[in-house]
Amino acid sequence: MRPQLNLLVTLITLFYSWNNFRVTQADPQTRLINKGCSQYNATNLSNFYQNLNATFSDLKSQVGNENKHFATAQSAKGANPVYALFQCRNYLSNSDCAACFTVAVAQIRNCSAGSNGARVIYDGCFLRYESNGFFDQTTLPGNSMICGTQTANGAAAFTAAAQQVLMNLQTATPKITGFFAATKTPVSGTGNAIYAIAQCAESVTQSGCLDCLTVGFNNIQSCFPNTDGRAFDAGCFMRYSETSFFADNQTIDITPFLKQGSSKKGAIIGGIVGGVALIVIILIALFVWLRLYKKPKRHHRGDILGATELKGPLTYRYNDLKSATKNFNEENKLGEGGFGDVYKGTLKNGKVVAVKKLILGHSGKMDEQFESEVKLISNVHHRNLVRLLGCCSKGQERILVYEYMANNSLDRFLFGEKKGSLNWIQRYDIILGTARGLAYLHEDFHVCIIHRDIKTNNILLDDDLQPKIADFGLARLLPEDQSHLSTRFAGTLGYTAPEYAIHGQLSVKADTYSFGVVVLEIVSGQKSSELRDDADGEFLLQKAWKLYEEERHLELVDKTLNTSDYDAQEVKKVIEIALLCTQATAATRPTMSEVVVLLKSKNFVEHMKPTMPVFVNSNLRPRTDTSTSTASSKSNATVSTSVLSAR
Numbered sequence: 001m002r003p004q005l006n007l008l009v010t011l012i013t014l015f016y017s018w019n020n021f022r023v024t025q026a027d028p029q030t031r032l033i034n035k036g037c038s039q040y041n042a043t044n045l046s047n048f049y050q051n052l053n054a055t056f057s058d059l060k061s062q063v064g065n066e067n068k069h070f071a072t073a074q075s076a077k078g079a080n081p082v083y084a085l086f087q088c089r090n091y092l093s094n095s096d097c098a099a100c101f102t103v104a105v106a107q108i109r110n111c112s113a114g115s116n117g118a119r120v121i122y123d124g125c126f127l128r129y130e131s132n133g134f135f136d137q138t139t140l141p142g143n144s145m146i147c148g149t150q151t152a153n154g155a156a157a158f159t160a161a162a163q164q165v166l167m168n169l170q171t172a173t174p175k176i177t178g179f180f181a182a183t184k185t186p187v188s189g190t191g192n193a194i195y196a197i198a199q200c201a202e203s204v205t206q207s208g209c210l211d212c213l214t215v216g217f218n219n220i221q222s223c224f225p226n227t228d229g230r231a232f233d234a235g236c237f238m239r240y241s242e243t244s245f246f247a248d249n250q251t252i253d254i255t256p257f258l259k260q261g262s263s264k265k266g267a268i269i270g271g272i273v274g275g276v277a278l279i280v281i282i283l284i285a286l287f288v289w290l291r292l293y294k295k296p297k298r299h300h301r302g303d304i305l306g307a308t309e310l311k312g313p314l315t316y317r318y319n320d321l322k323s324a325t326k327n328f329n330e331e332n333k334l335g336e337g338g339f340g341d342v343y344k345g346t347l348k349n350g351k352v353v354a355v356k357k358l359i360l361g362h363s364g365k366m367d368e369q370f371e372s373e374v375k376l377i378s379n380v381h382h383r384n385l386v387r388l389l390g391c392c393s394k395g396q397e398r399i400l401v402y403e404y405m406a407n408n409s410l411d412r413f414l415f416g417e418k419k420g421s422l423n424w425i426q427r428y429d430i431i432l433g434t435a436r437g438l439a440y441l442h443e444d445f446h447v448c449i450i451h452r453d454i455k456t457n458n459i460l461l462d463d464d465l466q467p468k469i470a471d472f473g474l475a476r477l478l479p480e481d482q483s484h485l486s487t488r489f490a491g492t493l494g495y496t497a498p499e500y501a502i503h504g505q506l507s508v509k510a511d512t513y514s515f516g517v518v519v520l521e522i523v524s525g526q527k528s529s530e531l532r533d534d535a536d537g538e539f540l541l542q543k544a545w546k547l548y549e550e551e552r553h554l555e556l557v558d559k560t561l562n563t564s565d566y567d568a569q570e571v572k573k574v575i576e577i578a579l580l581c582t583q584a585t586a587a588t589r590p591t592m593s594e595v596v597v598l599l600k601s602k603n604f605v606e607h608m609k610p611t612m613p614v615f616v617n618s619n620l621r622p623r624t625d626t627s628t629s630t631a632s633s634k635s636n637a638t639v640s641t642s643v644l645s646a647r
């Protein structure tokens, strides 16, 4: 008897110490789950690496010295800013977390030199960097799962139990501070247990966390009845396994978080223990849940693609915007314009935004109008339009908050510090994207929005150098008689259609005209308003018409472009479209959706050829004096009227 008991005790001790050994042994869990590198390279490698190294060493110190399991860092000096985020699963020890970080950094640097964004996801941790703020992102295309290869014993019972476990985690985790939960749940009748975790990035919102885990839960379904599964996304991670992957004392009781909110379901399930009844109820609940939630969530995933539900703009607190922009510090200023100054701001959650302080009058009816217009504009979603995130009103102050574009505006790439860095394909894509954005504003949104101020500084470029039109709808926010309209008009005369400049006749074709001017600037790398030595004293538009009529249009092309880089036919087509857009009579200009079709068509329709050049007299010179009064810009307009009637 005694030896047998001894053996049993030894066996039990062995089992326990083996089990303990397994979970307490240092294990940074560096099995690679997913990896991705941006196909785009940073424009200035030395600047990029300075920023990348700075953010990594910041993260390293937060993880290694301050023992954080979640950290963000950013270094935004120069043209290639870097934003980085690191997160360990909460159950990892501090040293395992630091070890996982070291592996992740080595791996993420393995992307092709200069890749401007990358991510690596391990069982134990997650590292990502991008060239703009992404800390609040939750679900993105590319979300997926990785499933184990073994099927669990008692597949049906296992599946039902695993589904319930993960559904509970999905419900509870967003409500738990720190967005992390780990559970161990026995599978009835098998003696096995399901170990599961869910985690969101700490920088997302509660509803963002829920959205992300909902997608994860849907993805991980396809892993059942296998013994292991993991779902990953930009803002969250979910994993279940029949094998323990964290210490038992890391689990938390999530039942309190299931009761509030989705009350009935949680209470019923909590009250019944084990057996067939549980499975039946789980299946019914799952069915109901899928019916209720699956559709809207799918819809939500569409957000990434641009289709979104209608909702009001966010209202930001003035003090939050003030601290985000360091009290509207000059240092943070991104630019200034007729409508107001724009500042770069970093919100508390790490999200970087562009904050525009509007210059408004003191008209009483403004408030109501402002809110309804902001609501209208914030519902305009298109990948070629800068997104308005929200607004803020305080006293006379009106502030708009936009998504931030790290690459800044097109004029910098054409005439500024990055001059000559765009190749022909990039230029063509910018032209097409801008046309699409305008076509959407004019024709596809339920209210026709005329931009009125299309110019290269209002076209921003995203990380992939895709254009996004800024400041659309702003004119709607301002009373017609505001004096700055004439100031602005004078300031960007080089882009303004003659009928609008002279008679104030406004139609979508005024935008078409400005677009045409922008296209010529993109092709030539020359400012429409600039008189250059090599231009024989002509403005860009005059020069373009002259060269076109003499069939010397290729001479217009930016000298920084290599002739081998572009197709002469395509360049000619683009120039012809630009000239069509800038014809004197509004009626003969194409609509923006026609422009999109023309740009995409291989063969240029012969009868669409531009035939009526605008004779831009050099008297119609853009004024650099932006404080021009209405009266003097009228007198200027009189001169040009005679020019036009001379046609």
Ligand SMILES: *[C@@H]1O[C@H](CO)[C@@H](O)[C@H](O)[C@H]1NC(C)=O
Residues within 6 Å of the ligand: 044, 045, 046, 047, 077, 078
């Ligand atoms: C690249 O970045 C470095 C450091 O930020 C800067 O000194 C250098 O002028 C930049 N080079 C170019 C070509 O912009």
Ligand SMILES: *[C@@H]1O[C@H](CO)[C@@H](O)[C@H](O)[C@H]1NC(C)=O
Residues within 6 Å of the ligand: 046, 049, 050, 053
């Ligand atoms: C950045 O770090 C990498 C790896 O540690 C190093 O090879 C590189 O020289 C560093 N670059 C800069 C600009 O500090």
Ligand SMILES: *[C@@H]1O[C@H](CO)[C@@H](O)[C@H](O)[C@H]1NC(C)=O
Residues within 6 Å of the ligand: 106, 107, 110
């Ligand atoms: C980086 O990639 C090379 C081959 O492309 C591979 O040999 C090396 O192991 C990789 N390094 C890491 C840390 O994954």
Ligand SMILES: *[C@@H]1O[C@H](CO)[C@@H](O)[C@H](O)[C@H]1NC(C)=O
Residues within 6 Å of the ligand: 039, 040, 041, 112, 113, 114
């Ligand atoms: C980025 O740079 C790598 C080499 O470092 C090159 O192979 C790749 O083609 C570049 N990608 C782009 C989009 O220019």
Ligand SMILES: *[C@@H]1O[C@H](CO)[C@@H](O)[C@H](O)[C@H]1NC(C)=O
Residues within 6 Å of the ligand: 020, 023, 024, 247, 249, 250
């Ligand atoms: C959890 O259990 C492990 C041993 O399994 C022990 O080393 C650790 O200190 C425990 N942690 C807590 C917070 O009790």
